[in-house]
Amino acid sequence: MTLGRSGRMAGLELDTAHLAGARLVPILRRAIDQKASDVHLTVGLPPVFRIDGELIATSDRPLQPDDTVELIYGVLTQGQREEFEREWQLCVSIFLPEIGHFRVTVYYHQGNVESAIRVCPLSLRSPQELGLPAVVDRMVDKRSGLILITGPTGSGKTTTFNCLIDMINRRRRCKIITVEDPVEYVHDNRMSIIVQQQVHADTRSFSQALVHILRQDPDVIGVGEMRDLETISTAITAAETGHLVLATLHTPDAAQTVDRIVDAFPGDEQQQILTQIACCLQAIVAQQLLPRVDREGRVLATEVLISSPAVRTQIRERKTTQIRSTIEMGRAEGMHTMDRALRDLYQQGIITYDTAVSHAVNVESLNVSAESNGAGVGREPEPVSGAFR
Numbered sequence: 001m002t003l004g005r006s007g008r009m010a011g012l013e014l015d016t017a018h019l020a021g022a023r024l025v026p027i028l029r030r031a032i033d034q035k036a037s038d039v040h041l042t043v044g045l046p047p048v049f050r051i052d053g054e055l056i057a058t059s060d061r062p063l064q065p066d067d068t069v070e071l072i073y074g075v076l077t078q079g080q081r082e083e084f085e086r087e088w089q090l091c092v093s094i095f096l097p098e099i100g101h102f103r104v105t106v107y108y109h110q111g112n113v114e115s116a117i118r119v120c121p122l123s124l125r126s127p128q129e130l131g132l133p134a135v136v137d138r139m140v141d142k143r144s145g146l147i148l149i150t151g152p153t154g155s156g157k158t159t160t161f162n163c164l165i166d167m168i169n170r171r172r173r174c175k176i177i178t179v180e181d182p183v184e185y186v187h188d189n190r191m192s193i194i195v196q197q198q199v200h201a202d203t204r205s206f207s208q209a210l211v212h213i214l215r216q217d218p219d220v221i222g223v224g225e226m227r228d229l230e231t232i233s234t235a236i237t238a239a240e241t242g243h244l245v246l247a248t249l250h251t252p253d254a255a256q257t258v259d260r261i262v263d264a265f266p267g268d269e270q271q272q273i274l275t276q277i278a279c280c281l282q283a284i285v286a287q288q289l290l291p292r293v294d295r296e297g298r299v300l301a302t303e304v305l306i307s308s309p310a311v312r313t314q315i316r317e318r319k320t321t322q323i324r325s326t327i328e329m330g331r332a333e334g335m336h337t338m339d340r341a342l343r344d345l346y347q348q349g350i351i352t353y354d355t356a357v358s359h360a361v362n363v364e365s366l367n368v369s370a371e372s373n374g375a376g377v378g379r380e381p382e383p384v385s386g387a388f389r
Helices: 024-033 065-073 078-087 157-171 206-213 229-240 254-263 267-280 309-316 320-328 338-347 353-359 364-372
Strands: 038-041 048-051 054-057 089-096 100-109 112-121 145-150 175-180 193-198 220-223 244-249 281-291 298-306
Touching (some): 065 112, 078 089, 145 267, 157 220, 157 281, 175 206, 206 220, 229 244, 229 267, 254 281, 281 338, 298 320, 298 338, 353 364
Parallel strands (some): 220 244
Antiparallel strands (some): 048 054, 089 100, 281 298
């Protein structure tokens, strides 16, 4: 069974006629061609692209206040312009056929209209292309529980989130409902029915959407970001009641993810939430994007926690400092720490030793590799033969 798409999806199927002559469109095309992840429109500077994590100015002339207004307003509808002028800030998605989707954040800076634009290509890459660990293939086969994708801003959480949604969509007959702010990737109905709700377009808030989603017969629920107590609480309840819940969180590793969730609740509720997390948590994937040295681009480094009897006990008793050791001993189950991933990437010649050290939780864990290559902390080791240009 392959399902077609029809109707409006998350406010993205807009009348794009007003975009045809927009001055911003050629800039967005160049961003796509140069594999930029973001475009920044700032008064006094030319358009700036973020490529492989670095900000690179284009050769265009510096933008004047009138330029930024024309560029940004040219891709907004009249209603969006009015909302921005009323609220002084705006975050919307726009769709350019055959080019891509773009998350446009508009703001004022010293009275000038400026924007940061996230570039979202039309097609999703596979888990292998993204560099996700093989264990994610087992994660998406779960029928209930909580899977968390975590990491700092710009670490590719949304891409991983949508990759997992796509994997489920391609292999299961189920109903998937996501709530995002805004929608960055639009999924076709394949094996599954997919409903993507956008905050401020289809629903007023994450928490309000989740309450109503539970009444819409979902099998899988995707939460673009667990950003407040009510959203966290409802997501955990959904995971406990027979739904598979995928969500993102801004935390650097598995142990701090558990602590961040628990600390969002009042003290007298924390033991109860620890018990709930221990029962429903299936996995945590923490990630970072790091500059490569073997070729252009960035590489994904991950930490993976898979729920086990030991993990559930440590969460229930809030012995989160022991989770790292459990991950280190759980390689047979597909677990690994961030430091292990950094060490492997360094040994393969994909990242430099300095990069590994600057992103490591415990630098000593990298020293074994450094010493085996004739280098110690404080100096750059010799590159792995043939790995560096």
